[in-house]
Amino acid sequence: MITEIIFAVGFIILAPFIGALIGGMDRKVTARMQGRVGPPVLQPLYDVFKLFEKEKAVVRNEVNFYIFSYLIFVAFTGALFFSGSDILLVIFALTLAHVFLILGAYATTSPYSHIGAERELLQLMAVEPMLILAAAGFYMATGSFAVKDIALWPEPLFMTIPLLFVGIVYVLTIQLRKSPFDLATTHHAHQELVKGLTTEFAGPTLGMVEIAHLYETVFFLGLVWLFFASMPWLGLLVVIVVYFLEILVDNTTTRVRWQVMLRSAWLVALVAGAINLGVLALL
């Protein structure tokens, strides 16, 4: 019990900094790919600090409630995950967090946010099956939903559920808001006219969204790592390679239409899930 709490608290405190470092390196690598020097590695942290110094401007007061709930539940999701809880509950908590984000965008009653909210919903719908199927795969491979048991499994789970791993990497692009699936909102200025989902968020409100994103990044990379948990260093290497691939894809593709995203994500989930779970069930 004590170790679980330490892990949970550790995640809540450290994850934003780790996330910011990852984000900073992401920006560096991206800049190099584009032939620029790029900002300092700690730039994401500076950005967040600066946002909190800005004027508290909103379009509706209630918006902050939804966004704050989003932040809290994202942190809760990651804390559950890193303290080794039930992975299904982790996924459900993540869904709840995203619903709060979407509601925040709806609550602004602004046209650009509204479109962003609808697209974020589409992204959520595109990703959810793959996450649940991955959880199902973990369970079929180890007999447990507890992240703790899954992490302590003696062999790399990648060996038993490789297709689910591929599926998770595929939807990772959507979750990290990377091109070509950055439909709801994006870091790239050239991808859209206005900032989509986050159009109406400014100052501290936007700051909360940014922190939540840092938490999410760490959580998702943790999920990738879980496939190799029995060999932690190999896992770390895989996480680095996967993230590098995400950056590469991010910089070499342009945004697709939502139809392509939804269809392809569902197709990947269906094929990966049906084959991998089917094989596990029949063996």
Added chain:
Amino acid sequence: MYSVELLVFLILFPVLAALLFCILPNGRLRDAIVVLVSAVIIVATLYLFVLFAGGGTVYFDIESGMISQIMTGLEVIISAGLLYLAAKYRQYLIAGLVVVQLGVVLYAELLIHETAALNNLFIDPFSIIMAMIIGIIGSLICVYSVGYMRDYHAHHDEMPDKRRWFYALLFVFLASMFGVVFSNNLFWLFFFWEVTTLCSFLLIGYNWGDEQTRKNAFWALLLNLVGGLGFACTFAWIGLTDPSGGLVMMDTLLAAGPAVAMIPAALIGFAGLTKAAQMPFSSWLVGAMIAPTPVSALLHSSTMVKAGVYVIIRFAPIYNVTMVGYLISLVGGVTFLLASGIAISQSNAKKVLAYSTIANLGLVVACAGIGSYAAVWAAILLIVFHAIAKSLLFLSVGTVEHKIGSRDIEDMTGLLGRMPKVAVMMMIGIAGMFLAPFGMLISKWAALVAFLDAQYGFILVLLLAFGSAVTVFFWTKWLGKLIEVAWKPEPLEVKISNHEYSALVPLTVLMVAVCIGFPLLSSYLVVPYVFGIYGMTATLGQANTIIMVMMVFMVLVMPLTLLHFRKDRKILPHYVGGRPATPDMHFKGSLGVQRPVALGNYYLTNYFGEQRLSHIGNGVCIAFIALMLAGILLGVIA
């Protein structure tokens, strides 16, 4: 034990009240008595809980001779009435079904020599759960309908006012539902089953003068009669295999195991699928939307469709690890996925609710078809959560419809500003349908675990994974519509009747209470039932329960942050493409005209259109059911 009187009271008292309502004229006195009768039923149900909870299964030995004859007599009278209506409106298919069904039942009664049938009534934890759903939620809906129907007739003054008839039917409906869940004698169960079909037919056809209403009512009747015929065939089978009639008792039949009971279990499962509005039979429940809202609420939450899943869950131990059970599960799973999909494409709130009911019942059926202890545990919890959330949703939609004059979700934009109380209740209902940490999610968790442990369960896992993603989509966009509040909304909540509030508020409280108190619900009622049958039971586990309860509290406490966020913030207008805009959602359009901003949701009709998906669903499910029936036929021949 005087307790058998309580069961009989719950069945007979609403009927007597119904007779009274046939006589009483419209007015305050009648309205007061409706409330009083509902209150008595609620108290009696609570007393039932106190008396029997923790008491295991109790059988009651009742002399069946007279009662059975009365029931047969009533069945003949009902059939004659239906035949008259069918002939009058040229519904020959219905007439044929009525005749065949009555013939089969009478034939079976001839075959089965009247033995000293014992234990006609019974009660066990599952019956108690069902009785509480019927008694509490059903009665609250009756109370609500007092206020609603007054408004309804004020809005539709061209319609003949048949409210006497309406209340009488509501209470007969409740009585027959009590009958369904207390009967151990399958003949009795079947009698009550047919009464629910009849009541739903008459209630759907409340506005009988309207042609579409009549059409939908007959359609509901037709599909349910098809199911009833399946049920009736069970008796023929029992009569042919065991003329002594012992198998007419549900407990004997269930105890006989799959080797004996497979065929009746499949036939009754088939009947359950029709009543629970699974594909391909789902269209009757969608058509039933034409009835006044309390009827929809009743059909969807506490009666009718719940009778369908009730019998399927009763026979779940027989389905466990069999082909028939697996096929039933697949019908449920496919229905869950596709009905949820159709809900995305609907903007009519009642239709969204209808499809979501069909979908959730699909999940229940999928669990029951698997029939393992974990699956049954999940299925029963699903029923409870669904009953509360869905009644709350229907009733709040009904109230909103009368105030804003529309049941379209697009017209509910910013409802949170215009009708804050009702909107919050609606939001709690919606959250209860799909969000962690609220009820449904616990059941989904349990269903997933159950599917994973079942043989070939991974196909159901696939259906559930995609289905639940789809569910998130259509509920969230509805929630979003409610909170898109205009700048200075005009309050609309002035004239909501006390009757409507006195149903909405308890249901909201109940919803939250069940979310917090589900571990108690599970350990006092669901676990004893499941353990009694399987000798094993599923639970959420202590750690997970703590997490869930923690999340409930977080969600409940979070709105307090609004107190903080309301302070000293600068309100700016929206960004509308750089045009000058005002906070009340207007912007300066071309030629300097002020234009309002209009926001619409996505309905993705090309992908999730009603026609497209129901064609697919009906086709697939017909194939599964045909396979199942073919299997039975082979079994009969072999």
